[in-house]
Amino acid sequence: MPAPAHLVDRDPQVTPQQMAASLVPPPQFTDASFASYRPDPEYPSQAQVRDAVSSFVAAGPADTPRRGLFGRRKPAAETTVKSGVYLDGGFGVGKTHLLAAAYHAASGRKTFGTFIEYTALVGALGFQGTVDLLRGTALVCIDEFELDDPGDTMVMTRLIKELTETGTRFAATSNTPPGALGEGRFAAQDFLREIQAMSDRFETMRIDGLDYRRRAVDESARVVSDVQGSLPNGTVTLDDFRAVVEHLASVHPSKYVAMVEDLDAVGLTDVQAFTDQTDALRWVALVDRLYDAQVRIVASGTPLDQVYPESMLHGGYRKKYLRAASRVVALTRA
CATH class of the missing domain: 3.40.50.300 (P-loop containing nucleotide triphosphate hydrolases)
Incomplete structure (x- = not known):
C-alpha cells in the first residue's frame, strides 16, 4: 500500500466560476x-x-x-x-x-x-x-x-x-x-x-x-492507537492534527470544499484540545466540509468531540462547536 498523502499539501485554487458551479447539495443529499x-x-x-x-x-x-x-x-x-x-x-x-x-x-x-x-x-x-x-x-x-x-x-x-x-x-x-x-x-x-x-x-x-446521529446511543468520537494502520483503502491523507490546524490558517475557508474533494478518509494523529478560538473555528469549517462530503475521519489522541474547552462551549460560538462535535462522532464511526 503506498504511503498516504498529506492534507497539509493541499491548497487548491478555486475560481469564482467554480464556486458558483458548486452551489448544489452535497453528495449525501443528492x-x-x-x-x-x-x-x-x-x-x-x-x-x-x-x-x-x-x-x-x-x-x-x-x-x-x-x-x-x-x-x-x-x-x-x-x-x-x-x-x-x-x-x-x-x-x-x-x-x-x-x-x-x-x-x-x-x-x-x-x-x-x-x-x-x-x-x-x-x-x-x-x-x-x-x-x-x-x-x-x-x-x-x-x-x-x-x-x-x-x-x-x-x-x-x-x-x-x-x-x-x-x-x-x-x-x-x-x-x-x-x-x-x-x-x-x-x-x-x-x-x-x-x-x-x-x-x-x-x-x-x-x-x-x-440528534439522529446520537439517537440510538450516546457515543463519543472514536479514537485508535494506530492511525495509519486503521485507514481504509482509497484516497486518504495522514497528518499531525496540529499541522492541519496550522495549515487551515493559510487556506481561505471557501477552498475547504475543494481541499477535501475526492478523499475517502483523513487520518489525524495526536489530536489535542484547542487553546485558540480562531483555530477552533477554522476546524469547525473544515468539519462541515468533511461531513458534507462524507469523508471518514481516523484519529488518535483526544476524542474529536472533546477538543473544545468549557470556556469556548459557554461562549458565543457554542452552536458551531456542538454541531461539529455531533458530526465528528458520525464521521469517526462511519
Whole structure:
C-alpha cells in the first residue's frame, strides 16, 4: 500500500466560476426528498415542517413585487408576501435534508450552499457581481445561516433584499441548541436591528427533536492507537492534527470544499484540545466540509468531540462547536 498523502499539501485554487458551479447539495443529499425524510413520531413538528416546506416549494414563486410610479414598490407587496422559510432547530433533526429536498423539488433555476459559501462568493465577485450572478434564480437555499459576524450578516441581508425584490425566494436553516443566544428567535438581539427587514421576509418554522446521529446511543468520537494502520483503502491523507490546524490558517475557508474533494478518509494523529478560538473555528469549517462530503475521519489522541474547552462551549460560538462535535462522532464511526 503506498504511503498516504498529506492534507497539509493541499491548497487548491478555486475560481469564482467554480464556486458558483458548486452551489448544489452535497453528495449525501443528492437523492434527498420530502418522501425520504423520516420524521421522529415523538416530535410532531418534524412532519409538520416537512409538509409546510413542501407546500412552500409547490406554491411556486410569487409574482415579482409590483412597483409604482418612479420605481417605488407598492406597500401591499411587501407586507403580504413571505419570500422565504427559515428552519430553526437543534442538531440532527433533518433540516439540511429538508433544505435539499426543497432544492430538488423546486422548478426553475436554483442554488444550494452554506452561508460561508455565499459570503465567499461575495468576496470573490463583489456584492454587485454576486447579485448579477444570482438574479433570476427561483430558489436560493442557505444552509447553516450564521449570525456571529455582523459584517457577513449585513452582506447577506442586503443580498436577500436585492434578490427578493426581483422574485427570488429563499429557504434557510440554522442551529439554535438549548442555551444558545437567540434560542427560538430569528436572530440574536445584537443583530436584530440589522436583519429585522430580512426576518420579516421569512416564515420561521421550529423543528424539535433529538440528534439522529446520537439517537440510538450516546457515543463519543472514536479514537485508535494506530492511525495509519486503521485507514481504509482509497484516497486518504495522514497528518499531525496540529499541522492541519496550522495549515487551515493559510487556506481561505471557501477552498475547504475543494481541499477535501475526492478523499475517502483523513487520518489525524495526536489530536489535542484547542487553546485558540480562531483555530477552533477554522476546524469547525473544515468539519462541515468533511461531513458534507462524507469523508471518514481516523484519529488518535483526544476524542474529536472533546477538543473544545468549557470556556469556548459557554461562549458565543457554542452552536458551531456542538454541531461539529455531533458530526465528528458520525464521521469517526462511519
